[in-house]
Amino acid sequence: MHKLDKLSGIREEIVADIPIPEEIFYFQSCVASNKYPGIESCTLDVLNKLGVKPFVSEDQTCCGGFVTFANVAAPTASMPAVARNISLAEEEGLDICAVCNGCWTFLNEFGHFMNGNDEVKESVNMMLNMMGREYKGESNIFHIGAMLYKLKDRIAENVERPLEGLKFATHYGCHYLGGGKYGAIDDAQHPSFIQELVEIMGGENVDYTASGECCGTGFTQVINDKEKSLDHSQMKLESVRDEADPDFVIVLCPYCLSQLDRMQQQLDYRRDVKLDIPIIHITQLAGLALGLPKERLAFDAHIGGQDRFKKALNKIGIDY
Amino acid sequence: MDEKYKDGYVEKNYMEAFDGSGEEIGEEVLNYFEELFSLEMPLGRMMKMMPGMFKYAKRGKKYRKNLMNFAPEMMPMMKDAIKDAVGLGNKEERGV
Amino acid sequence: MLEKANDWSDTFYDKWKPIAMGFVNGAEKCLQCGKCTGQCPAAAVNPSYNPRKIIYDLVNGNIKRVLSSVELWQCFFCSGCFATCPVDINFPFFVFMLRLGAMSQGFGWEDVKQLEKYAEKDYLQDGITVSPEERNPYVIEERGDIADIRQKAGMPRQREVSDEAIAEINMISDLSGMTNFMKKIGGVELYDCSKCTPKIEEKCKSKELPKKVGNVKTHYRFYNYGVPIGGADNA
Numbered sequence: 001m002h003k004l005d006k007l008s009g010i011r012e013e014i015v016a017d018i019p020i021p022e023e024i025f026y027f028q029s030c031v032a033s034n035k036y037p038g039i040e041s042c043t044l045d046v047l048n049k050l051g052v053k054p055f056v057s058e059d060q061t062c063c064g065g066f067v068t069f070a071n072v073a074a075p076t077a078s079m080p081a082v083a084r085n086i087s088l089a090e091e092e093g094l095d096i097c098a099v100c101n102g103c104w105t106f107l108n109e110f111g112h113f114m115n116g117n118d119e120v121k122e123s124v125n126m127m128l129n130m131m132g133r134e135y136k137g138e139s140n141i142f143h144i145g146a147m148l149y150k151l152k153d154r155i156a157e158n159v160e161r162p163l164e165g166l167k168f169a170t171h172y173g174c175h176y177l178g179g180g181k182y183g184a185i186d187d188a189q190h191p192s193f194i195q196e197l198v199e200i201m202g203g204e205n206v207d208y209t210a211s212g213e214c215c216g217t218g219f220t221q222v223i224n225d226k227e228k229s230l231d232h233s234q235m236k237l238e239s240v241r242d243e244a245d246p247d248f249v250i251v252l253c254p255y256c257l258s259q260l261d262r263m264q265q266q267l268d269y270r271r272d273v274k275l276d277i278p279i280i281h282i283t284q285l286a287g288l289a290l291g292l293p294k295e296r297l298a299f300d301a302h303i304g305g306q307d308r309f310k311k312a313l314n315k316i317g318i319d320y
Numbered sequence: 321m322d323e324k325y326k327d328g329y330v331e332k333n334y335m336e337a338f339d340g341s342g343e344e345i346g347e348e349v350l351n352y353f354e355e356l357f358s359l360e361m362p363l364g365r366m367m368k369m370m371p372g373m374f375k376y377a378k379r380g381k382k383y384r385k386n387l388m389n390f391a392p393e394m395m396p397m398m399k400d401a402i403k404d405a406v407g408l409g410n411k412e413e414r415g416v
Numbered sequence: 417m418l419e420k421a422n423d424w425s426d427t428f429y430d431k432w433k434p435i436a437m438g439f440v441n442g443a444e445k446c447l448q449c450g451k452c453t454g455q456c457p458a459a460a461v462n463p464s465y466n467p468r469k470i471i472y473d474l475v476n477g478n479i480k481r482v483l484s485s486v487e488l489w490q491c492f493f494c495s496g497c498f499a500t501c502p503v504d505i506n507f508p509f510f511v512f513m514l515r516l517g518a519m520s521q522g523f524g525w526e527d528v529k530q531l532e533k534y535a536e537k538d539y540l541q542d543g544i545t546v547s548p549e550e551r552n553p554y555v556i557e558e559r560g561d562i563a564d565i566r567q568k569a570g571m572p573r574q575r576e577v578s579d580e581a582i583a584e585i586n587m588i589s590d591l592s593g594m595t596n597f598m599k600k601i602g603g604v605e606l607y608d609c610s611k612c613t614p615k616i617e618e619k620c621k622s623k624e625l626p627k628k629v630g631n632v633k634t635h636y637r638f639y640n641y642g643v644p645i646g647g648a649d650n651a
Binding site for chain 1: 437439457458460461462489490491492493494495496498499500508512515516519524527528530531532534535536539543544545546547548552554555558559560562565566568569570571575576577578580581582584585587588589591592593594596597598601
Binding site: 342350 | 424426432479480481513584593595640
């Protein structure tokens with residue numbers, strides 16, 4: 001019978017299908033590596049602490065999603081690029097863990113498409129064979145958020161630094177829940193899995209009206225139509241500030257992080273809007289709870305919300 | 321209104337920016353897509369790939385080795401492509 | 417501003433369906449319910465932007481109106497419309513395809529030109545789409561060098577991508593026609609904000625349109641779906 005008390009839209013059957021591997025291919029993200037290195041270091045440490053060994057390959061390039069969807073690359077180049085990256089994991093016999101919503105959707109969607117379309121797969125493989133690689137379509141692609149949710153019991157056992165007294169707001173971003181609406185572990189309209197993780201770590205959840213809104217990057221709009229992009233980010237961030245006033249906003253995607261973080265500074269000098277909201281990635285949240293040192297958390301790469309960072313981190317005993 | 325679109329918006333109807341009728345423009349766009357997403361390997365397309373392969377081979381020894389390993393697979397494809405190209409020259413098959 | 421009814425292409429959408437390996441179809445199922453527009457972040461800041469109308473025009477073959485519109489280039493690619501759509505139309509993919517079509521007709525190049533750097537300079541040369549470089553001097557002032565932060569966190573100062581990987585993506589780019597595609601776009605001039613002068617600012621804002629891209633003559637776009645008002649007050 002349908003349970004009325006179950007309000008969460010988490011798809012248990014998809015969560016159940018996620019394996020807990022001993023080793024996983026960590027898919028590096030461009031924004032995480034080059035703008036917010038804390039995401040990278042936290043992912044590696046958190047996975048290690050939870051008993052999953054991350055495998056890093058220097059042969060891995062960007063997913064190519066940005067250049068494809070920005071229409072600056074021929075779309076035909078995207079499939080072989082995706083297949084090449086996935087084939088690296090297949091060579092090691094590993095599944096892939098992506099930290100970015102964009103990487104996840106791009107690899108997942110196009111991977112699935114190639115698996116279901118032999119003609120395309122063949123033509124892609126012809127190109128890869130020239131370089132001595134082959135795409136078989138055996139590796140699965142998981143988002144780090146889903147991995148952490150799957151490993152929530154291990155997280156609960158390993159919490160070294162309970163996040164008591166801290167308020168957390170969430171921003172799920174678009175391309176994991178929305179773009180992959182059948183592959184993601186949660187409902188696109190009313191997601192709740194980050195809240196559950198926050199509760200496990202001892203934090204308090206706060207909500208705000210615009211929690212389901214896009215961050216405002218608009219993919220390329222932040223470059224091509226900056227004012228409109230700023231309008232949207234301003235609306236979102238003001239809703240966070242006025243309604244939730246959280247210590248941290250947790251995001252799933254480095255690109256959202258970059259937008260929400262950087263636009264705070266730009267809104268200050270362009271429109272005189274004062275915001276002081278720390279935005280962190282879900283792996284940095286896990287890193288906080290699992291007791292990683294502040295160097296590995298690398299919050300100094302963040303631009304907005306530095307005052308609030310100091311206050312919040314002092315509360316849980318980090319001298320920041 | 322943004323200055324940059326002013327001319328286009330005020331002085332011209334968007335219909336005037338196109339050369340052909342709706343049907344023709346639709347056809348043009350569809351042809352463009354078809355060419356872009358085609359999976360076939362005609363000779364012309366294969367020839368266009370050659371410079372890329374040479375560039376790759378020039379990068380070093382191990383890259384050349386990769387390509388050499390692929391060569392046996394490539395030969396039949398080349399043959400097919402050439403056959404097709406020659407076939408196009410044949411009047412009957414062209415339907416003239 | 418309605419065009420003559422006989423100037424629409426009746427067959428366009430039927431022929432469209434098998435193209436792109438059947439990846440982008442299903443628009444004929446559209447119920448015109450407007451949920452996509454209701455939840456759309458781009459429509460929140462650009463009131464003339466309306467995914468529902470674009471789908472309507474696509475299915476009915478009003479192709480000129482779609483391709484020449486500014487609205488086509490206002491999509492945020494957030495996939496919210498797909499998430500909320502009752503018949504699962506993946507609208508962002510349609511936008512992606514339609515933008516390619518618009519580019520082939522000479523529209524939208526002022527936007528695309530701005531982004532080419534990410535493919536040519538970053539993706540193909542370093543294997544990473546977003547480089548550590550900052551265009552905004554305030555960021556560096558606030559944060560300092562990212563290499564130092566990486567070093568402090570116990571990581572190499574720069575993420576390395578092997579030469580082999582870069583050779584391979586360049587090969588893919590050459591073979592799949594991406595390099596030729598980018599050659600068409602031509603060199604791009606991105607301005608350095610730390611050296612901004614009023615003159616550069618003016619240039620930056622007006623984003624000059626190249627006269628020709630490859631063989632395609634370029635055009636300015638039109639607000640085909642309504643009066644372009646909007647901004648923070650309407651968000």
